[in-house]
Amino acid sequence: MTSNAFEELVMRLKQLPGLGARSAERIALHLLLERREKLDALVGALKTAGEKLRRCKCCGNLCEGEHCALCLDASRKHDVLCVVEEVPDLLAIERAGNYRGRYHVLHGKLSPLRKIGPDELNIATLSGRFSSGEITEVILALGNDIEGEATCHYLRETVIPQSMAVSRIGFGLPSGATLMFADPATLRSALSSRKHL
Numbered sequence: 001m002t003s004n005a006f007e008e009l010v011m012r013l014k015q016l017p018g019l020g021a022r023s024a025e026r027i028a029l030h031l032l033l034e035r036r037e038k039l040d041a042l043v044g045a046l047k048t049a050g051e052k053l054r055r056c057k058c059c060g061n062l063c064e065g066e067h068c069a070l071c072l073d074a075s076r077k078h079d080v081l082c083v084v085e086e087v088p089d090l091l092a093i094e095r096a097g098n099y100r101g102r103y104h105v106l107h108g109k110l111s112p113l114r115k116i117g118p119d120e121l122n123i124a125t126l127s128g129r130f131s132s133g134e135i136t137e138v139i140l141a142l143g144n145d146i147e148g149e150a151t152c153h154y155l156r157e158t159v160i161p162q163s164m165a166v167s168r169i170g171f172g173l174p175s176g177a178t179l180m181f182a183d184p185a186t187l188r189s190a191l192s193s194r195k196h197l
């Protein structure tokens with residue numbers, strides 16, 4: 001089959017995380033040939049989500065308004081802040097079910113190789129959150145690879161006030177692991193057995 005439109009679609013799908021060339025082709029063919037009726041619904045859902053969803057002004061989570069449901073939830077603890085790399089990490093910790101504080105999503109981690117410095121991450125807002133004096137404890141729930149380590153070190157030394165109680169999860173997680181792929185039981189144990197920095 002030769003079609004520029006098809007090639008373009010497969011190329012776009014291939015750029016999505018977790019999709020290789022064969023999966024991208026399968027999805028494209030599925031939508032175009034087998035389930036044509038699903039195509040409009042999918043396009044519509046993508047368009048609506050793209051228009052409505054944005055980053056929460058406070059924590060960086062995905063939401064429809066100015067602030068996300070977690071930031072607006074008055075029943076959650078105001079004094080504990082859990083810092084994560086990405087929104088799926090936040091969702092994984094929520095699924096684990098034993099954390100009731102607030103979050104802050106960095107949208108990445110420091111990486112000199114990929115030219116990601118503090119200005120590319122959601123760090124300025126994080127500094128601002130400490131100035132209210134409401135937060136007394138920070139949990140760094142970043143991956144335990146080299147970039148995660150470097151990011152934790154940077155936050156501890158440069159961003160988080162020295163007086164703050166800071167801990168780091170990681171116990172029970174394999175080296176180099178990403179939080180979003182950890183099962184709830186492992187995450188619960190990682191959260192409850194964190195080490196102080």
Ligand SMILES: [Zn+2]
Binds near residue numbers: 059061068070
């Ligand atoms: Zn929020």
